[in-house]
Amino acid sequence: MRGTALPNRLVLPAMVTRLSGEDGRVNDDVRARYVRFARGGAGLLVVEAMAVHRSKSGPLLRISSDDFLPGLSDLAARCHGAGPGKVVPQIIHFLKISRSGWRQTVDMLSAEELDAIVFDYGQAALRARRAGFDGVELHMAHAYTLSSFLSRLNPRRDAYGGTLENRLRLPLRVLRRVREAVGDDFMVGVRFVGEECIRNGYTVLDAGPIAVRLARAGADYISLSAGGKFEDARVIPGEPLYPYTGYSGDRCMPGASYPDGANLHIPEAVRAALRGEGLLTPVIAVGKIGTLALAEEVLATGKGDMIGMARALLADPDLPNKWRLGQEERVVRCLYGNVCKTLDENFKRVDCTLWPKRLGQAPESSDTVPPAWPQGGPGLRAEYSQGRVLLRWIAATDNEGMYGYQVLRGEGESGLLAHHASVRERSLRFEDPRVAGGRTYRYAVRPYDLAGNRGPTSPSVLVSVPAE
Amino acid sequence: MRGTALPNRLVLPAMVTRLSGEDGRVNDDVRARYVRFARGGAGLLVVEAMAVHRSKSGPLLRISSDDFLPGLSDLAARCHGAGPGKVVPQIIHFLKISRSGWRQTVDMLSAEELDAIVFDYGQAALRARRAGFDGVELHMAHAYTLSSFLSRLNPRRDAYGGTLENRLRLPLRVLRRVREAVGDDFMVGVRFVGEECIRNGYTVLDAGPIAVRLARAGADYISLSAGGKFEDARVIPGEPLYPYTGYSGDRCMPGASYPDGANLHIPEAVRAALRGEGLLTPVIAVGKIGTLALAEEVLATGKGDMIGMARALLADPDLPNKWRLGQEERVVRCLYGNVCKTLDENFKRVDCTLWPKRLGQAPESSDTVPPAWPQGGPGLRAEYSQGRVLLRWIAATDNEGMYGYQVLRGEGESGLLAHHASVRERSLRFEDPRVAGGRTYRYAVRPYDLAGNRGPTSPSVLVSVPAE
Numbered sequence: 018m019r020g021t022a023l024p025n026r027l028v029l030p031a032m033v034t035r036l037s038g039e040d041g042r043v044n045d046d047v048r049a050r051y052v053r054f055a056r057g058g059a060g061l062l063v064v065e066a067m068a069v070h071r072s073k074s075g076p077l078l079r080i081s082s083d084d085f086l087p088g089l090s091d092l093a094a095r096c097h098g099a100g101p102g103k104v105v106p107q108i109i110h111f112l113k114i115s116r117s118g119w120r121q122t123v124d125m126l127s128a129e130e131l132d133a134i135v136f137d138y139g140q141a142a143l144r145a146r147r148a149g150f151d152g153v154e155l156h157m158a159h160a161y162t163l164s165s166f167l168s169r170l171n172p173r174r175d176a177y178g179g180t181l182e183n184r185l186r187l188p189l190r191v192l193r194r195v196r197e198a199v200g201d202d203f204m205v206g207v208r209f210v211g212e213e214c215i216r217n218g219y220t221v222l223d224a225g226p227i228a229v230r231l232a233r234a235g236a237d238y239i240s241l242s243a244g245g246k247f248e249d250a251r252v253i254p255g256e257p258l259y260p261y262t263g264y265s266g267d268r269c270m271p272g273a274s275y276p277d278g279a280n281l282h283i284p285e286a287v288r289a290a291l292r293g294e295g296l297l298t299p300v301i302a303v304g305k306i307g308t309l310a311l312a313e314e315v316l317a318t319g320k321g322d323m324i325g326m327a328r329a330l331l332a333d334p335d336l337p338n339k340w341r342l343g344q345e346e347r348v349v350r351c352l353y354g355n356v357c358k359t360l361d362e363n364f365k366r367v368d369c370t371l372w373p374k375r376l377g378q379a380p381e382s383s384d385t386v387p388p389a390w391p392q393g394g395p396g397l398r399a400e401y402s403q404g405r406v407l408l409r410w411i412a413a414t415d416n417e418g419m420y421g422y423q424v425l426r427g428e429g430e431s432g433l434l435a436h437h438a439s440v441r442e443r444s445l446r447f448e449d450p451r452v453a454g455g456r457t458y459r460y461a462v463r464p465y466d467l468a469g470n471r472g473p474t475s476p477s478v479l480v481s482v483p484a485e
Numbered sequence: 486m487r488g489t490a491l492p493n494r495l496v497l498p499a500m501v502t503r504l505s506g507e508d509g510r511v512n513d514d515v516r517a518r519y520v521r522f523a524r525g526g527a528g529l530l531v532v533e534a535m536a537v538h539r540s541k542s543g544p545l546l547r548i549s550s551d552d553f554l555p556g557l558s559d560l561a562a563r564c565h566g567a568g569p570g571k572v573v574p575q576i577i578h579f580l581k582i583s584r585s586g587w588r589q590t591v592d593m594l595s596a597e598e599l600d601a602i603v604f605d606y607g608q609a610a611l612r613a614r615r616a617g618f619d620g621v622e623l624h625m626a627h628a629y630t631l632s633s634f635l636s637r638l639n640p641r642r643d644a645y646g647g648t649l650e651n652r653l654r655l656p657l658r659v660l661r662r663v664r665e666a667v668g669d670d671f672m673v674g675v676r677f678v679g680e681e682c683i684r685n686g687y688t689v690l691d692a693g694p695i696a697v698r699l700a701r702a703g704a705d706y707i708s709l710s711a712g713g714k715f716e717d718a719r720v721i722p723g724e725p726l727y728p729y730t731g732y733s734g735d736r737c738m739p740g741a742s743y744p745d746g747a748n749l750h751i752p753e754a755v756r757a758a759l760r761g762e763g764l765l766t767p768v769i770a771v772g773k774i775g776t777l778a779l780a781e782e783v784l785a786t787g788k789g790d791m792i793g794m795a796r797a798l799l800a801d802p803d804l805p806n807k808w809r810l811g812q813e814e815r816v817v818r819c820l821y822g823n824v825c826k827t828l829d830e831n832f833k834r835v836d837c838t839l840w841p842k843r844l845g846q847a848p849e850s851s852d853t854v855p856p857a858w859p860q861g862g863p864g865l866r867a868e869y870s871q872g873r874v875l876l877r878w879i880a881a882t883d884n885e886g887m888y889g890y891q892v893l894r895g896e897g898e899s900g901l902l903a904h905h906a907s908v909r910e911r912s913l914r915f916e917d918p919r920v921a922g923g924r925t926y927r928y929a930v931r932p933y934d935l936a937g938n939r940g941p942t943s944p945s946v947l948v949s950v951p952a953e
Binding site: 179218219226249251264266274286404 | 637644647648649650651653682683684685686687688689690691694697698701717719731732733734735742743744747750754871872873918919920921922923950952
């Protein structure tokens with residue numbers, strides 16, 4: 018893209034960390050988090066959204082003035098030094114919200130304010146280039162300003178609202194200004210939602226043409242999210258509305274109750290729209306893609322050109338390197354239990370619940386000695402009660418430090434055991450509520466240490482769930 | 486199914502008509518509506534939900550006592566006399582709601598009340614058999630009692646809530662009682678939602694096992710809807726909550742902003758779950774399936790065994806006969822503009838907006854003379870303004886009576902013209918907001934009369950949409 022080649026197709030999409038302070042500057046925690054991601058080998062790292070403007074907000078990175086350049090330059094340089102991935106910041110404009118429940122909407126913006134948004138995006142993108150990043154990603158997704166213009170619920174009645182072309186007007190102005198600012202040899206990606214997942218919202222029927230328009234106007238890649246809107250956010254009196262807390266938030270970060278690749282219809286449809294117009298713009302697919310098999314299938318079936326994974330890389334930043342080395346079975350697998358999402362919703366530091374406590378980071382180790390079961394074995398027991406299977410076992414031991422356990426499950430008496438859940442080190446139990454009457458399940462557990470080394474799989478146990 | 490063979494795979498799913506009165510009896514309007522559907526040739530007609538219990542409600546058919554048998558028997562006999570389709574009533578239990586916004590939830594039901602629900606379903610199913618229907622469909626979908634048990638939000642903390650098996654307990658008791666009541670030679674179908682489409686709701690991951698459990702317990706077919714829940718219904722002070730008014734209602738009846746076949750991932754996943762267990766139970770796919778090509782694709786790719794279409798059959802009950810005779814181009818095509826959905830939400834008689842006014846029914850005619858354009862032709866003109874293309878033309882004439890116009894659209898100067906919209910007879914204009922800058926569109930219109938005969942396609946006109 019514009020002369021920039023990615024070392025692989027794995028992408029860390031922008032993901033809030035809540036590590037930044039009120040001052041908007043890159044601090045030690047932010048730096049450590051992204052350097053850790055870079056070390057893991059992802060091909061493209063998108064640094065969490067940073068504001069293009071000076072509007073008040075909670076803790077958030079900023080790129081709204083040259084004052085932020087030294088910290089951003091240092092971040093870019095350190096990421097480049099840590100791994101082969103290219104690094105781009107996501108740049109964002111957002112509107113005002115208040116604890117009264119009021120929020121500014123796009124119809125309140127004057128012509129001068131629209132001009133300022135366009136201007137600020139251009140300046141911010143240029144700063145991204147000056148800071149040494151490999152490109153910039155324009156945030157047109159979720160509940161923020163440019164997404165609210167693209168929205169089918171955009172309430173403006175002038176040339177910036179109503180029809181699809183009008184809804185695209187400001188986002189296209191922004192993109193063109195950014196391109197002018199950074200020149201033709203700098204990667205500019207766009208992220209937007211392929212489906213709003215709210216009442217009267219748009220679907221892939223609009224997302225296809227939106228992507229085509231953005232690609233024609235010079236977007237180098239299209240990264241597709243879903244939902245994450247204000248319109249269905251949970252109302253908590255005295256708290257400002259927070260997107261991602263309603264159904265559209267569920268669809269944005271599909272959790273354990275969703276099938277893998279829950280949003281793949283979006284990149285599939287959008288990519289088809291682009292290709293139908295002869296545009297080769299790469300498309301980033303996201304949404305609960307956590308296994309090599311699914312990632313390969315997405316590429317093989319043309320549902321996407323790159324694989325975005327936020328939660329899976331939070332759980333194990335080393336996933337790209339492990340996949341590259343053929344060590345998928347060493348990956349610490351995301352639960353999709355969305356503890357990270359809940360931390361974010363509560364404005365807390367976003368860590369992975371699987372990480373050993375107080376580390377504040379995914380562990381790293383070059384140890385090669387796997388854990389072992391104690392003498393007498395893992396003692397795995399299973400019992401069924403009231404629609405749940407309860408598993409218990411005995412702690413494994415490790416020379417360096419235990420990390421956790423994989424629960425493996427198979428269906429039927431001789432069903433193939435496959436990864437079913439990840440369990441933290443201290444929890445020597447697992448409850449499985451996803452069982453159906455009249456069926457038999459086979460379970461086993463497997464310990465892993467801080468380096469991801471797997472110990473031996475326990476002997477399996479069978480549980481029959483009564484039909485009545 | 487249980488010795489009942491359907492003449493074809495097209496299904497009229499249960500669809501509220503608002504034609505019934507407070508007394509719950511089959512009246513002339515109800516009879517006319519279903520006889521009209523039967524005449525059109527659908528293979529399975531599911532008569533709109535009728536209550537198994539005596540709870541107060543708005544106008545609604547009832548099957549809660551033998552008093553209703555004569556009317557129901559007459560309805561079944563008349564439908565059988567009118568067409569080849571098999572006819573089953575959908576039977577429903579619902580909880581109480583009030584204008585205060587209060588609604589009864591499943592955790593308020595006592596053990597005796599659960600027993601009564603089971604009993605009432607059994608009695609109602611037996612009545613369906615005695616009335617001469619070909620089977621019965623158990624309503625376990627949307628916002629109603631059995632669906633609320635299946636829901637991932639089921640709040641009960643006893644054996645009827647929490648885990649999937651517990652959530653299934655009452656629905657399975659109902660199904661078993663119904664089977665006992667009607668015997669082994671009577672078709673019993675089940676309709677439930679494959680995806681709740683609400684915050685924390687279930688997805689196909691639960692729908693698969695639910696279908697397996699229902700099929701094992703004797704369900705003869707599985708009909709899959711989506712959404713339609715209370716949890717996200719719009720709150721209108723002083724009005725009882727009505728499902729289908731929130732996002733989950735959009736997903737239940739995907740409108741013009743959704744792609745065709747918007748919910749096909751649901752029957753696909755559920756059917757795979759059934760087949761994976763060796764169950765051959767047929768699956769009914771629904772959700773904006775309105776063309777023969779898509780219906781054939783659903784069958785060919787194993788996304789479903791039968792095709793449910795409510796709105797498309799409302800627009801043209803004769804669609805099955807027309808498809809059978811190779812006359813797809815005579816079908817009056819649903820707009821998916823959801824005027825019918827809005828009528829329902831406003832508790833008004835559910836007609837199709839395409840029907841000629843005051844007919845209260847889809848027109849029928851054996852006329853074979855197609856409409857014609859007046860001397861000088863259709864005078865089709867197109868202009869672009871502010872993200873919209875506006876088409877205008879001159880009225881066609883017909884020997885018997887004009888019905889409406891198809892708008893055809895192609896992309897690019899020589900793009901293939903395909904059906905784009907249906908326009909009512911009196912409206913000689915069409916606004917197309919779904920156009921993207923930098924592209925050229927080709928439009929034509931084609932008149933059709935009350936018999937569905939098409940007149941000549943107008944000469945096409947080109948419109949270029951500026952990129953800026």
